[in-house]
């Protein structure tokens with residue numbers, strides 16, 4: 045079965061104040077050792093997997109900050125992937141880009157290496173809010189990154205935004221949405237700020253040093269984003285994601301449709317043939333294991349059919365198209381409506397779910413309460 049390939053690049057110039065992703069300070073020797081290990085990991089899977097499991101429909105370089113790597117290394121890594129796997133026609137190749145780490149030359153090199161989609165972490169068009177988040181770039185640099193990407197030949201751009209930032213007003217958020225639409229990316233992702241435990245921003249909130257965005261404001265911001273972006277030709281296809289026709293993110297659809305994926309790099313997760321596994325989170329441990337030609341896998345969990353069914357439902361509900369009930373039946377030989385009869389009935393009664401045109405989906409009321417719905421299927 046075709047797979048999505050995720051490559052985790054674990055370096056950042058400076059840790060953002062809200063971030064709990066795995067990343068390490070950038071250093072030349074660490075990058076060198078990481079890249080050598082990554083190539084080894086690609087080759088290991090290239091040798092071990094059967095040909096039918098090596099067809100790749102999407103590649104996603106995430107982080108961390110992939111654009112901290114030397115631009116030439118994308119060509120090296122993608123060539124290694126091409127020699128070990130089979131890239132499907134039209135394979136989407138995305139690189140996450142931080143506006144503070146790109147210039148015209150590097151973006152041109154990425155495009156020439158075969159990268160055909162950029163996901164630019166803009167987050168806000170207000171420098172004061174970028175400061176609250178601890179981002180390393182300004183709003184002007186984000187606009188410039190988009191212009192440079194277009195000049196380098198990218199015709200498929202995602203811009204990432206965060207709302208619910210301490211100190212952000214509804215007016216600020218609407219301004220950011222306006223500017224986003226003016227720039228006209230093919231895809232927009234808008235996530236509410238999560239105060240992850242242990243991050244400096246969460247600690248500041250606990251001390252009362254910053255005012256957390258009230259839930260009602262956050263809800264209004266979400267509703268504003270949905271109304272504004274859909275009115276400007278973006279289809280709202282996933283809880284937090286919006287796309288021009290035909291520009292949905294193929295890689296993220298792999299996750300939402302609960303299809304197989306292989307994750308490479310420290311802390312990367314995989315799901316292959318019903319087994320979920322995660323790589324060593326430590327860069328040193330990851331490199332060490334690969335230097336001995338061992339898989340850098342820290343833990344493996346075999347999923348039961350019940351696990352797979354529940355994940356297929358709650359991941360699929362993230363999509364506004366919902367869970368295709370016929371497809372669910374073809375995959376598992378059982379009807380989701382029978383397995384989750386009580387849960388579905390209860391949520392329909394509360395107005396959070398609906399069954400329409402053969403799909404089980406969140407209602408408009410259910411979209412912002414998705415986590416409440418998902419809990420019923422875990």
Ligand code: SF4
Nearest residue numbers: 056059060063107108
């Ligand atoms: S750039 Fe991204 S991964 Fe790095 S610290 Fe900031 S949010 Fe986290």
